[in-house]
Amino acid sequence: MTYPQNPATPSGWVPPTPMPALAKKRKWPWIVGGLVGLMLIGCVGAVTSGGADTAEPADGSQAAMTAEGPAAVAPKKTEKAKDDTPGLNQPAADGDFQFTVTGVKCGVSRVGTSLLGQAAQGQFCLISVQVKNIGKEAQTFLDSAQKAYDAKKVEYSVDSSAAIYANGDQQILFAEINPGNTVKGKLVFDVPDGTKLTSLDLHDSPFSGGIRVSLK
Structure with a gap:
């Protein structure tokens, strides 16, 4: 028995082939994999960028940058050099003479x-x-070869004529001293009122280098 054709179906029409269910399912793994890959790339870039910012340059420029910041560490103060200048009651030698200043x-x-x-x-x-x-x-020993100084480095010479009266019987002026012997006396300086002498330059002759002695 022959049935008549469906009038609503055009002649020669072929229905589309339905998409297999497997193909539909495979789209989601690719999409998810792509998103995960993008996230991983972003994380790696952030870590690399952070490491470059925090790494200390080999040329020490990081220290300079840190010193400019608010938490900069103050430079360590250097210790003051020790003063080796001899003082009162301390022997000080120049040439063949050893001087000991005992009072001012x-x-x-x-x-x-x-x-x-x-x-x-x-x-x-x-x-x-x-x-x-x-x-x-x-x-x-020549007292005229000896010099005194104040805190401003002003130089003063010995008053040899006043030293004659100041020393009395204890003459050291033009005294010839044999090896091993010691003479005692006073060097006399005529200085302005209020002047405070702070050091002496003592010499075994007018042409020697001299030795500095502190009077402080």
């Missing part, structure tokens, strides 16, 4: 006696000193 007295207006002496232009500073010959030959 300033503010003296006159040396000698009321009948025979000398008045200061300003004030006399009397420096008590011992001079020992540590050489192998006799040598003459």
